[in-house]
Amino acid sequence: xxxxxxxxxxxxxxxxxxxxxxxxxxxxxxxxxxxxxxxxxxxxxxxxxxxxxxxxxxxxxxxxxxxxxxxxxxxxxxxxxxxxxxxxxxxxxxxxxxxxxxxxxxxxxxxxxxxxxxxxxxxxxxxxxxxxxxxxxxxxxxxxxxxxxxxxxxxxxxxxxxxxxxxxxxxxxxxxxxxxxxxxxxxxxxxxxxxxxxxxxxxxxxxxxxxxxxxxxxxxxxxxxxxxxxxxxxxxxxxxxxxxxxxxxxxxxxxxxxxxxxxxxxxxxxxxxxxxxxxxxxxxxxxxxxxxxxxxxxx
Amino acid sequence: xxxxxxxxxxxxxxxxxxxxxxxxxxxxxxxxxxxxxxxxxxxxxxxxxxxxxxxxxxxxxxxxxxxxxxxxxxxxxxxxxxxxxxxxxxxxxxxxxxxxxxxxxxxxxxxxxxxxxx
Numbered sequence: 188x189x190x191x192x193x194x195x196x197x198x199x200x201x202x203x204x205x206x207x208x209x210x211x212x213x214x215x216x217x218x219x220x221x222x223x224x225x226x227x228x229x230x231x232x233x234x235x236x237x238x239x240x241x242x243x244x245x246x247x248x249x250x251x252x253x254x255x256x257x258x259x260x261x262x263x264x265x266x267x268x269x270x271x272x273x274x275x276x277x278x279x280x281x282x283x284x285x286x287x288x289x290x291x292x293x294x295x296x297x298x299x300x301x302x303x304x305x306x307x308x309x310x311x312x313x314x315x316x317x318x319x320x321x322x323x324x325x326x327x328x329x330x331x332x333x334x335x336x337x338x339x340x341x342x343x344x345x346x347x348x349x350x351x352x353x354x355x356x357x358x359x360x361x362x363x364x365x366x367x368x369x370x371x372x373x374x375x376x377x378x379x380x381x382x383x384x385x386x387x388x389x390x391x392x393x394x395x396x397x398x399x400x401x402x403x404x405x406x407x408x409x410x411x412x413x414x415x416x417x418x419x420x421x422x423x424x425x426x427x428x429x430x431x432x433x434x435x436x437x438x439x440x441x442x443x444x445x446x447x448x449x450x451x452x453x454x455x456x457x458x459x460x461x462x463x464x465x466x467x468x469x470x471x472x473x474x475x476x477x478x479x480x481x482x483x484x485x486x
Numbered sequence: 487x488x489x490x491x492x493x494x495x496x497x498x499x500x501x502x503x504x505x506x507x508x509x510x511x512x513x514x515x516x517x518x519x520x521x522x523x524x525x526x527x528x529x530x531x532x533x534x535x536x537x538x539x540x541x542x543x544x545x546x547x548x549x550x551x552x553x554x555x556x557x558x559x560x561x562x563x564x565x566x567x568x569x570x571x572x573x574x575x576x577x578x579x580x581x582x583x584x585x586x587x588x589x590x591x592x593x594x595x596x597x598x599x600x601x602x603x604x
Contacts, residue, residue, distance in 0.1 A: 193535075194531060194535060205525065209521065212517065212521055212571075213517075213518065213521075219571050219572070222564075222567055222568060222571055225521070225524045225525065225527075225564065225567070226524070226527070226560075226564050229527050229528060229530065229531065229560065232528070232531050233530070233531060233534060236531065236534055236535055236538065237534065237538075251537060251538050251540070251546075252538065254537065254546075254550060255534050255537050255538065255550075255553055258537075258550050258551075258553040258554045258557065259530070259534075259553060259554075259557045260557075261554055261557075262530075262553065262554040262555065262556065262557025262558040262560075262561065263557050263558070263560075263561040265554070265558045266557075266558050266559075266561035266562045266565060267562060267565070268565065282566060282569075282570070285562055285565070285566045286523070286566065288558075288559070288562050289523055289526075289559045289562050289563045289566070290559075291555075291559070292555040292556065292558045292559025292560075292562065293526060293529055293555075293556070293559045295551070295552070295555040296529055296530070296533055296552045296553075296555045296556040296559065297529070299533075299548045299549065299551055299552040299555075300532060300533060300536055300549075300552055302548060303536050303540070303545050303548050303549055303552075304536075306544070306545060307541075307545075316489065413519050416519065416522060416523050416526060419526045419529065420522070420526065422529075423526065423528060423529055423532065424492075424496055426529070426532040427492070427532070428487055428489075428492050430532060430535055430536075431487035432531075432532075432535075433495055434528075434531075435528060435531065435532060436492055436495045436496050436499065437495060437496075437498075437499040438499075438525055438526075438528045439496065439499070440495070440496045440497075440498070440499025440500040440502075440503060441499055441500075441502070441503045441522060441525055442522045442525050442526050443500060443503070444499070444500050444502070444503025444504045444522075445503060445518050445519060445521065445522030445525070446519065446522060447504065448503075448504070448518055448519075449518060449519040
């Protein structure tokens, strides 16, 4: 039984749970408890994939399953545990900083999975689609991870934002992006000579992503992070294709759709409405609201 | 996997997400982003399947690191979602309700004024 089928067996239940949860969480009147269904869905799929190995049904997979469980436990323990029930004034953990941590972790994971996929697929000359997915994964992973890291360092105060580059600099950035694309095509088409282009691609992608992330204006950070969440969705789609798992394809599509929603909808958050980070924006909003109120009272 | 099937599935999921499943109120839009960020935690499933099918020391080490960071980012995303949902005031009246209330009050005022005139 392929690993994709193993994921999908439990995945049907998880997908049903995810869809019910989505409709419950986006409905204003429902209860908060529903949010626990999302990690539960992930746990169901993980249990479906890990249980056959851990129970010893598949020879040679037992210790790998336990290694996976240990890595999972360490990863969850390493996450910053925000306490949800603190009062309003002390709830000053920045959402943007948390999102940056998410992007760093996802970026590293996607990059490593891309490298692993590359390791496994360079043997077959005909498997260009798998190589394309691997190169795409490496690029998205590096871009997302570096952007998250730069955002995190900027919020920490270690790095200072540079001013938006001149026109020539922007043209140079586009040229670098074109070179990255050409290198990717070379790596996909000629896997025998691909090591040097691939290394160069990673170096250029780091440079490109870092320069772009440094020059982004402070108030746009959340929108850029939303865009990167969409890119993570694209990476999940390509991983689902490589591992032939329908569940991952569907989840990737949903993630891309949610990120598009956010970028188009100019969403706001409840927890950062009184942050200094967003002072300018809230002041603008307040002014607008006052204007509206005065016009309505005049009526 | 057949590329046609994959394309169909992704297209359907995208359409589902864009039309129905994720359409929230305007003020819930940020929550929508955090929900899909939590969904991106399914990345850890891909990392685990890579670990289970790894063939060699290098792949094993890389996929173990991938599982670690994937689990960390998934947990962080969920905790952000939890914080956002708890930060939302529980009994906040709906904006539309407030508007309706205002309309009703104005109507009452009108009626009262009419009565006084008559």
